[in-house]
Amino acid sequence: MAALRCETLVSMTEHRQLNLAGVVLAGGRSRRMGQDKASMEWEGRPLLTVVTDVLAQRCSPVLVAASNTSQAYAELRDVEDVDWITSEPIGSGPLGGLVAALEAAEAADSPAAFVCATDMPMIAPELIDELLHGLTTSADAVVVHDGGRDHPMAAIYRTRVVPVLVDLLDSGEQRMVAALDAIQTHRVGVSDPAWLTNVDSPEDLHRLRA
Template identity: 65%
Template sequence: MSQNTVAGIILAGGRSRRMGQDKAALDFEGVTMLTRIAATVSQRCAPVLVAAPETSQAYRELSKESDLEWVTDEKEGSGPLGGLVAALRAAAEVGADAAFVCATDMPLIEVGLIDELVAGLTDSTDAVIARDAQRDHPMAGVYRTSAVGALEALVDAGELRMGAAIDAIHTRRVTVSDENWLTNVDAPEDLHRLRATGVS
């Protein structure tokens, strides 16, 4: 697949309960986490879309300071799956065949992750998601925009789990070459650990 048909989607609508503050706006090596992730994603993907409702802290704090394209029309209370559906629809509207999707709390992603996932996409595959030695990472994946109908049906039925989404479509798992790419920053101790180890 030609990579110029791949949009980028950053899911930034979470409430960050464990962190205690919005993760998208957290400082990581001198820039916000969202800025860092978007800079990486934009090297391979266009446009880069940020999915977050207007009521989210990420949108309130960052949308006016960012030149990223924000998608705010996800179904209320539908979680990351709802954000994915809304952003996939927006990606389809600009002609993207697929979109690389990641969460806003994955500051160590690199273009190699995008390349490996895109390389795994076949004509019969709806999604390619990253896997490490322990588990699947559905919020680090490449999703075809043509799968949005099936995913939207799940949201309309009240399904919130990303795991249910990847089970509902033809999904391929790819064990990535660097598990650091999949590091999540969910709580303050995660951020302190990354800063202390100097992993970047």
């Protein structure tokens, strides 16, 4: 227990100096939604800008990972104060987007990045705060676990895991959950599960608006 307390104290000191990047994975095809999620309207704005504005309160730079053939990139590439990362291999899934974004974060001198999806309209900066509080020095990642499952797109990843994730991609893996199993992952609960709400279908969006 004493060792754990010591590690946590070191981590909290590091947090004050941590240059945390923010990453939105926006390259999905949105088959169930029937349209690109990033450009969907939420409170009069594209959903992507709602999410990136939240990340900008805690993170710099803010990166959006999507291929240059994606609808998100075609429609929203002029969004201000966002850097687009389009180097993910075509067909590499969300894991490919994560690798490309973490490589960009490392190039920007960010040792870690908060990663989320573009379809999280209820996200709040306090989610990032609570994940940072759980990021110990030995952890490669800290991810939200809601008691039933992990949420790999509500997590902080250290950029040092890129070589491990590249090996996963080279083996044909595309799933984010595989990344969590391959690295040292710390799982935490959060105080407001509503932050994790995502929209996969028009019905989901309608219920939230109601």
